[in-house]
Amino acid sequence: MKNKVLVVDDNPKNLQVVAALLAENDYLFEVALNGKSALKWLEKTKFDAILLDVMMPEMDGFATCKTIKADPENCNIPIIFLTASHDIENITQGFANGGVDYITKPFNQSELLVRLNTHIELKKSREKILDLNGWLQSEIQKKTEEITEANNNLKVAYNELKKLDDAKTDFLNTISHELRTPLNGIVGSINLLNSFDHEPHIKEILSLLNTSVSKLEKYSYTALQISNLQLKGESQLALxxxxxxxxxxxxxxxxxxxxxxxxxxxxxxxxxxxxxxxxxxxxxxxxxxxxxxxxxxxxxxxxxxxxxxxxxxxxxxxxxxxxxxxxxxxxxxxxxxxxxxxxxxxxxxxxxxxxxxxxxxxxxxxxxxxxxxxxxxxxxxxxxxxxxxxxx
Missing domain, CATH: 3.30.565.10 (Histidine kinase-like ATPase, C-terminal domain)
Incomplete structure (x- = not known):
């Protein structure tokens, strides 16, 4: 299934450039000329990511982002800001309002595509973990109810639950590894780029990328620790x-x-x-x-x-x-x-x-x-x- 992107910009020329780039790279997309139009799109369509201009009349990108993130139906959509500003305060404000990344205009097309694809894939990975976790919890609950009703084969039922627990742990270990594999690739690419001389704003972008990847890696490790402790409890402790x-x-x-x-x-x-x-x-x-x-x-x-x-x-x-x-x-x-x-x-x-x-x-x-x-x-x-x- 093709990924769908909402592009929000009050400049028709910018919309045309981004739309052409997305079409050439097999993305589905919709466009909005302002924040209010973007919110109307979100009421009727599901998107995998949003490219959001910062400077817009009436409702700027920060206010639009904050409104989107306050909606439980859309709060998980990654929002990437498109901005002509290199001001750190503006960039910080974007992250504080729920943005996951920013790209300065005029943007490099390859860079935009790489970042867009990365955030869409990370969103899908998180959704897969949550969906499977819910399914596994449901399966464990079903087995528990069977034990209560049968009450004649506790040992067999316990072994079945153990298998489900082990399967969940194995899955989370696998997901953690799979998340770190692309993250390691991103880290390697960032290190390679850091070996060259760049303009100051490019260095800032690389620094932000490196920080974001480190946080994602840390989040993955912490989530895995939590899962193991929830599953194994005190037996996990070496006191x-x-x-x-x-x-x-x-x-x-x-x-x-x-x-x-x-x-x-x-x-x-x-x-x-x-x-x-x-x-x-x-x-x-x-x-x-x-x-x-x-x-x-x-x-x-x-x-x-x-x-x-x-x-x-x-x-x-x-x-x-x-x-x-x-x-x-x-x-x-x-x-x-x-x-x-x-x-x-x-x-x-x-x-x-x-x-x-x-x-x-x-x-x-x-x-x-x-x-x-x-x-x-x-x-x-x-x-x-x-x-x-x-x-x-």
Whole structure:
């Protein structure tokens, strides 16, 4: 089936050029001269991607993008901005409103086609994962109901469920590998392009591409971790008694480059001399790193503080930042499922928070997400039980 693209531009000549390029490359397409016309198209037609001009009268590209992303029926369509501006603020505003990429005018035709194809393929890959995940969950539910009704062959039923679980894990591993294969190709191409001299705006594009690919790769790995933990639960943990204070300090140090690049200050303080906890060291590091990276991502200036104290057999790890707030204090809507239909760039929807939640709950601990009382940042508190030998 041919991919269908909506092209939105108030300049008829630009529309003609893009439409001719898409037609030559076997795409189906529709055109709109303004944002309102684009929204009308979306009411009656499904598209695989949208090429959206930024500067348009009445309703500019940013407002159009924001409206599209607010619609659950269309929020997953990748939107690529077409802009004559090289201004970083405009580019940032485009990503903040839900865009996945941007191309500056006059554009290179080959570059436009490569980016368009990449985002369409990534969208389809995500949809396949979600569809198959839903199908597998449905199959597991059917098998569970059969066990309840029959109640005479539990061992056989358990083995069947195990096979489905293994099949799901194998599938997600395969999908993760398949996603990384094209990503590696993109990374290699970017590295090759970086070996040549380019104009400053081309360097900016390459930098943005490299950042986007890194985020996609990280998302794939994190999603796979979540799936494995959901399927195998505590059996996935390799628990051993470890003093976690050095791990906390080492994790902060590992992220030094990330927070210094944003001119952020990070500090750690501890009211304990020792905190022995039965943990899976790698998963603990991954979860703590995920939370700190989330603070770094959503903090543009200010401080990130990590404070620990031990009380009544429990260690409390508090991560405080001056970043953007959680839009809702009730996180149940997010933590019920990875299949979250809201893909807006909001802190509540960071998959890192979901991974950390699962990890600390499996360790018999808890995690709380709150905004500061002064409304200038957030506080994340992790609580874990100390090993019995460490309780005084």
């Amino acid at each position: 051993q008694p470890i003093d976690i204070l050095p791990i906390i300090k080492a994790t902060i140090h590992t992220l030094k480059l990330q927070y210094t690049e944003k001119c952020l200050e990070a500090s750690a303080s501890c009211a304990c001399t020792e905190a022995i906890v039965n943990i899976d060291q790698q998963l603990f590091r991954n979860a703590l790193t995920a939370l700190l990276e989330c603070s770094i991502i959503y903090t543009n200036n200010g401080n990130i503080k990590v404070e620990t104290n031990c009380q009544y057999g429990v260690i409390h790890i508090s991560i405080t930042d001056d970043g953007s707030l959680y839009s809702d204090k009730d996180f149940k809507h997010f933590f019920q499922s990875v299949k979250n239909q809201n893909y807006q760039f909001e802190r509540n929807n960071a998959i890192e928070l979901y991974l950390a939640k699962i990890v600390f709950l499996l360790h018999k601990g808890n995690i709380e997400f709150n905004n500061k009382e002064d409304g200038k940042g957030t506080i994340t508190v992790i609580s874990l039980p100390l090993a019995k030998a460490n309780i005084k």
